[in-house]
Amino acid sequence: MDGRLVVVGSLNMDLSVTVPRLPRPGETVSGADVVRGPGGKGGNQAVAAARLGARVRMVGLLGDDAHGGELRAALVAEGIDDRAVGTLPDTPSGLALIVVRHDGENTITLSPGANDRLDESALRTLTAGTVAHRADTVLLQLEVPLPTVLAAARAARAAGALTVLNAAPLPAPDPLLYELLREVDVLIVNETEAAGLLGRPGGGSWTARAEQLRRLGPGTVVVTLGAAGAVAAGAGSPLTEPGFPVHAVDAVGAGDAFCAQLALALGQKRPLADAVRGACAAGAVAATRPGAQRALPTRAEVDALLARDPR
Template sequence: MSTIFVVGSLNIDQTIRVRALPRGGETVRGSDAVYGPGGKGGNQAVAAARAGAAVAFTGAVGDDAHGRRILEILSGAGVDCRHIRVVDAVPTGTAVIAVDDEGQNQILVSPGANSSLTTEDMDIAEAREGDILVLQLEIPATLVRRAARSAKSRGLFVVLNAAPAPLQIEELFDDVDLLVVNEQEISLVADLTGIPASDPLDLVRLLPAVLGPAIVYTAGAEGSFTVLGDNLVHVPALTVITKDTTGAGDTFVGYLAASLLADPGDLVTAMKLATRASALAVARSGAMESIPHREEVLQAPDSPSTPPPQGDS
């Protein structure tokens, strides 16, 4: 059976709901903090597993209660955790998240045990041609490049979610087949390549020839876009009542990868499935907890007017 290998971050999310996100120098009173499992890598792995794919994860957590909870959630989702290291005397990574009344967020990340990953961790010996590697940028870019190069040497299809947006792109995309970016990320990547500021849809057309990989651009309520041949393809978003956008992009990436694993040549169908899954995620609170199961995604109406029931984590 083909497998999705995810290499990336694992964090415990500390979420505080506020009326409005704070401006510079402003103190805002919020709700009591709620703790839940997250990290872009962990979220994407759980999304791919809940989409029905076989998933294995490479990462690190601290030897603490947060780390144990994350491992429990990943294992419960069916993720192979044999390559997750438990690091002594270092806390599990932490993300502090503020979510406003519109569901928008601000996130601060402390890497903790994620910083313990090494180049040796990036070589996945059991990966084979036909598998997929999924990467993000919450771990150092040097490790991301090493993982992508190792995967390409074994014939894997490499997906990079360039989030958080990179500060430099030297060799970052050399071994990447598919790049997933949102509006901020695609603009920053264009700046780093020297392409003048432009409409994001123009960048979707221009960047593949410059960077190499195909691009899927996620535009929130506007849906997602890619280019096939000479045609710009648009997959509209579903209309939902947004509760919390945290983890929605990760849900999209995980479902996208799972669909491509099952049908490697059909990017548009993968985008449609990922769009439906991320719509359910934004109608719920939390990151990893908000990720829907495949059955929910397939049964969901095209435009739910009320938040769907939240499944078990």
């Protein structure tokens, strides 16, 4: 294993159902049997990073319900250090209700539960004041309170770790969010999140919009474009990486696989172009299988896809 990575984020139990089409407001659509499994953007990215070869430490909160015990067991089964995952009494664990269309598009309704209690005090207690914990990289998302994410980013940067933010799900406009962007080294967003951060639908190329996002603070910005791949803007010239042609069945875990692979590669100081290409491959493999964590690829699977499409 290589690369030391800390993930600060959410842990949820996912309940998902596949439907022929996404329901309109007020409409009932019949679907397949419910699939239950561990998720949450934090948990997903931690599991993805572990399967891709990183030494991972998870920081988060669970409830004292049955879901909490299952979620912790899932982390441990992947070889993830769970010593900074706390359990809160009389509190439910996070829960996500996911509806997936046959082509992989989805909608998600989230009940944060214990994730909403991960405040700055809890963060300090869980990490003994050292978020980075000798990490090369700290990976963050926005399914826990924004002030906590900002505190984690500052602590990671102070410790000299590469700080990576997946700005999802994007909250309502908040000055703290733009303060956070000035504290991260790498920003990962999808098209909708990019438009939200820029405050407009956006015009011009995606590489131009990635450059605009860099002006908000991050040294590197990567915009994911689904099946079309990704664009990135960093210290050198902007780059475009096309997607990998695969038969997608469920995109729920694809973004988390992308983020984990990108964070791991950049933490190892790989060139940005190589890191983005590998991240696109990781996302593509995850999209070929249903579910969140059970769809996340191993390093061997990503390497195999890269070898089949050397470009």
